Amino acid sequence: MWHFYCPNIIYGEDALDFIEKVKGEKCFIVTDKVIEELGYLKLLTDKLDKIGKKYKVFNDIMPDPHEETVVKGKEHCISYAPDLIIALGGGSVMDTAKGIWGLYEYPEYTIDNIDPFSDQLYDFANKAKMIAIPTTSGTGSEVTWAAIISQFQNNVWRKGSFAHMSLVPTYAIVDPVFPKGMPPKLTVNTAFDALAHAIEGYISSWRNEFSNALGLKAIELIFKYLPIAYKDGNNIEARDLLHQAATMAGLSFSNSQVNLGHAMGHSCGAIFSIHHGQSVGLFLKYISQYCLNNPSEPNESIEIYSTIAKKLGWAKWDDEPKKAAYIVVEKIKELQEKVDFPSNLRGLGISREDFDKNLDKLITLCYQDPSSVMAPRTPNKAEFEKLFKYAYEGKDIDF
Ligand SMILES: [Fe+2]
Structure with a gap:
């Protein structure tokens, strides 16, 4: 027996419009400052404003995200209590958002508890669903079940893969309007x-x-x-x-x-x-x-x-x-x-x-x-x- 894990994938020009059909009123947007400066965050928030969804932005993500950022995001997420988590960015943003999602669902966990063999984690997405919107064409994180997060071990920042099938985003919106501006x-x-x-x-x-x-x-x-x-x-x-x-x-x-x-x-x-x-x-x-x-x-x-x-x-x-x-x-x-x-x-x-x-x-x-x-x-x-x-x-x- 084998199992193929994948989200609902909406792709092609204007795929972002699909967000209107997604249930959820309070969106916790995970992104970074570059995405904001490039105007991509505004593309998303304009859409959310138009369809009447509320949102809060967490834009503190740096490349090769560290565990501390996931924990900080989790605290913000818990205090906002969203029913939708939206990751807008490259792999670092989407991986951080998955980590935040995991710890939002299970606040007593650390990222080390995100383990592919955890039975408990199959009971997931009870508080929020997740939309991943990639802005680069590479990482594939919008459809994968792993979050790559760095932990400091033995004097080096080491990337760890924290994975469980429940971390596959609920929706992947793959709209070329975002990678169009990549140098x-x-x-x-x-x-x-x-x-x-x-x-x-x-x-x-x-x-x-x-x-x-x-x-x-x-x-x-x-x-x-x-x-x-x-x-x-x-x-x-x-x-x-x-x-x-x-x-x-x-x-x-x-x-x-x-x-x-x-x-x-x-x-x-x-x-x-x-x-x-x-x-x-x-x-x-x-x-x-x-x-x-x-x-x-x-x-x-x-x-x-x-x-x-x-x-x-x-x-x-x-x-x-x-x-x-x-x-x-x-x-x-x-x-x-x-x-x-x-x-x-x-x-x-x-x-x-x-x-x-x-x-x-x-x-x-x-x-x-x-x-x-x-x-x-x-x-x-x-x-x-x-x-x-x-x-x-x-x-x-x-x-
Ligand atoms: Fe890779």
Whole structure:
């Protein structure tokens, strides 16, 4: 038995209008100051004013949210007592809102009680429903059951995934009016996060027919529409389909599991403060090569990647699987070049000295990340070290 978790998804132009049909009179809006400055909050509050819903805004969210922000939001939320929580923003905002929602429903809990195996948490959303409105096309948090929140442990801010199926938002409103204004670099970084979700979800040990279908479509749409949106941010068709692709990728990995690229990306992001999408997108080609080079027989990665290449028309159906599989790596490289995405860690401005000094910590963080073991091949310590070193120099993986 398997279970596919997803919210009600409203997508396309004018999707925001659906908010009128959602029950609930008092809205607790979770957002950040940038969203407010960009005028996106006003788009939402104008709509709420027009339909007569009350609201209170909590806009204290910073990137890579800390547990303290969730607790502060919970206090504000409890004192306002909403029946609707609306997250308007990127992954950090939506993840914080999920954490606030969890602690609003169960005020006696801490985020450590948000546990996928909790039976109690299935009794949920009795006080409020949640609407997630993504303003970037990447994280997929609008449809996932996890909140990524940082806790300070062993002298480093470590990202933890606090998950339960009840944290899947009630509604995801995926309206291209919001990502339309993203600058090119953010467009690319967030799209590479989505691409990593789709590809890692596709190769995950927990992949399934539903996650594969959505992951494959997301890969196709990102490859087609990212270069267009990168060149012309106002191309609404590209924005709309890239936005939908990010949501599909979110559904895909949320119902399978991200793995090696995210383990390495999280680790690197925590130590060198790199944008999440840039960090995980950078490792994508390296972890793909590493999985494809697996000396064990049979090497299931060859079959998986060759299926991607053949189904997307990058290889012919009668091509030899190994040849077809490595085409995916070449396609990732091509896309990175097209949209000026950095291909190695050195290119991100990390000095050799800094890299060497932190190498052990990078590897330790990977080991602490449970998703490390969900790829078709799991590195040992020496292999993690080599993977990081190769990614620093930009060398193809030859082991
Ligand atoms: Fe991600």
